Structure formats: structure tokens, C-alpha cells
Amino acid sequence: MQDTIDLKELLKIIKNRIWMIICIGLIFGITSGVVSQFLITPEYKSTTTLIINKENEDSKTQLSNSDDLNYVQKLAYTYSEIITSRTVLTKTIDKLNLDMSYKKLASCIEVTNISNTQIIKIDVEYRNPKIARDICNTIPTIFDKEVQRIMKVSGVEVIDKAVASSKPVKPNKKTNVILASIFGIFVGICIAIIEVLLNTKIKTTSDIKENLGMNVLGVIPKQ
Incomplete structure (x- = not known):
């Protein structure tokens, strides 16, 4: 039995069992495609963007100087926490009559502060594209009222309203199939190597010398 395999032997193993390795890769890829198509519930994403304003002489104006911009960027992190707070999300659930906790x-929502801007992006992923859109458009309305009540400051304004997506973002069938196929090929190579390492049969004269430490005196040819 061999204990190690060098690169040349590894390439030979892969070459001799290439069809087995390809078949295993195809099986993994096809299985992943079937699972992604029929067993995983697709999820759709809706996105809205908000801009933070500051009260200035009884009117809402966008900030321009660097000090105010730094202040607003820090404020954005606070706003992000309020957006995903229990108060805001519970009121969103009640307003839309959603059957969820x-x-x-909260697990469906991702809030991002756009670097070096006053903009907050809200992404909502859900299995129903229309509900994802409604959640995305309802949260800013409720948040705007709550942030003014909690912090006594002006709220935010919506830059882009969310729309219902026609294509799911999850599962990514193409990526899943490719990754599963690559993994299947890797598994096939591992199986081929293990098969060789566990094979104790003597096939050639070199096997006798390597495994038994004996010299071959002669070979009887096949009739």
C-alpha cells in the first residue's frame, strides 16, 4: 500500500479516473440546481435610500460644511439603530398586518451608511416581492416620526422609493451550481486518491519492489 503520492502520480490518477470525477461533479451540480429550483424559497430584494437633513432657520436644508457633514455621518449610525429598533419594526408589522415577529x-432588513455621505440605504429581502417593497417604503415613514419624537431633530427624506423586484436575489442558481460542481470534482479526486491508497493489489513489477522490497527475477508473459 502506498503512503504518499507525488504530483506525477496524482495527475495519472486524475487522468485514469477523469470520467468518474466528471460524473461526480455533474451529480453535485445537477443536485444543487434541483434543490435551488424546487426546494429553496426564492427571496426578493427592495431598496430605498434616505438622506439626513438638519433643521436650519425653520426649514430643512441639506448640510454643506464639513463640520455639519461629520455630525450627520455620526448621526447616521444612530439612525441606523433606530430604524431596526423594536418600536419602528413593530409599528411596521402592525401597519402592514404582517404575520411575522x-x-x-429584523433578519430581513439590512441598513447601510453610505461612506462619506448623508445617505442611509435600507435593503429588505423577503419571499414576496410586493411585501418586501411595502416594508421598505413603510419603515422610512414610521422612522421619520419616531426619530423626531425621540431625538427632537428633523427627520429624513426619501431619495428613492422601493419598487417590487421581478427577479429573486436568492438563491443564486448559477453560482450554486458552479460551486457545487467544483466541490463535486474535488470530492471525486479525493475518492480516486483514497481508492489508490487503499488498493493493495500488485499490478506491476515496480509494485513488487516498492511494496515488498523484492527484486523481480522474471516475468511470465500472458498467453
């Missing part, structure tokens, strides 16, 4: 809704 606060934690479930």
Missing part, C-alpha cells in the same frame, strides 16, 4: 422582520 419583530426578530423575523
Whole structure:
């Protein structure tokens, strides 16, 4: 039995069992495609963007100087926490009559502060594209009222309203199939190597010398 395999032997193993390795890769890829198509519920994403304003002489104006911009960028992090707070999300659930818990809704939401800007982006992923859109458009309305009540400051304004997506973002069938196929090929190579390492049969005269430490005196040819 061999203990190690060098690169030349590895390439030979792959070459001799290439069809087995390809078949295993195809099986993994096809299985992933079937699972992605029929067993995984697709999810759709809706996105809205908000801009933070500051009260200035009884009117809402966008900030321009660097000090105010730094202040607003820090404020954006606070706003992000308020957006995903229990108060805001619970009121969103009640307004839309959603059949889900606060934690479930929170897991569907991702809030991002756009670097070096006053903009906050809200992404909502859900299995129903229209509900994802409605959640995305309802949260800013409720948040705007709550942030003014909590912090006594002006709220935010919506830059882009969310729309219902026609294509799911999850699962990514193409990526899943490719990754599963690559993994299947890797598994096939591992199986081929293990098969060789566990094979104790003597096939050639070199096997006798390597495994038994004996010299071959002669070979009887096949009739």
C-alpha cells in the first residue's frame, strides 16, 4: 500500500479516473440546481435610500460644511439603530398586518451608511416581492416620526422609493451550481486518491519492489 503520492502520480490518477470525477461533479451540480429550483424559497430584494437633513432657520436644508457633514455621518449610525429598533419594526408589522415577529422582520432588513455621505440605504429581502417593497417604503415613514419624537431633530427624506423586484436575489442558481460542481470534482479526486491508497493489489513489477522490497527475477508473459 502506498503512503504518499507525488504530483506525477496524482495527475495519472486524475487522468485514469477523469470520467468518474466528471460524473461526480455533474451529480453535485445537477443536485444543487434541483434543490435551488424546487426546494429553496426564492427571496426578493427592495431598496430605498434616505438622506439626513438638519433643521436650519425653520426649514430643512441639506448640510454643506464639513463640520455639519461629520455630525450627520455620526448621526447616521444612530439612525441606523433606530430604524431596526423594536418600536419602528413593530409599528411596521402592525401597519402592514404582517404575520411575522419583530426578530423575523429584523433578519430581513439590512441598513447601510453610505461612506462619506448623508445617505442611509435600507435593503429588505423577503419571499414576496410586493411585501418586501411595502416594508421598505413603510419603515422610512414610521422612522421619520419616531426619530423626531425621540431625538427632537428633523427627520429624513426619501431619495428613492422601493419598487417590487421581478427577479429573486436568492438563491443564486448559477453560482450554486458552479460551486457545487467544483466541490463535486474535488470530492471525486479525493475518492480516486483514497481508492489508490487503499488498493493493495500488485499490478506491476515496480509494485513488487516498492511494496515488498523484492527484486523481480522474471516475468511470465500472458498467453
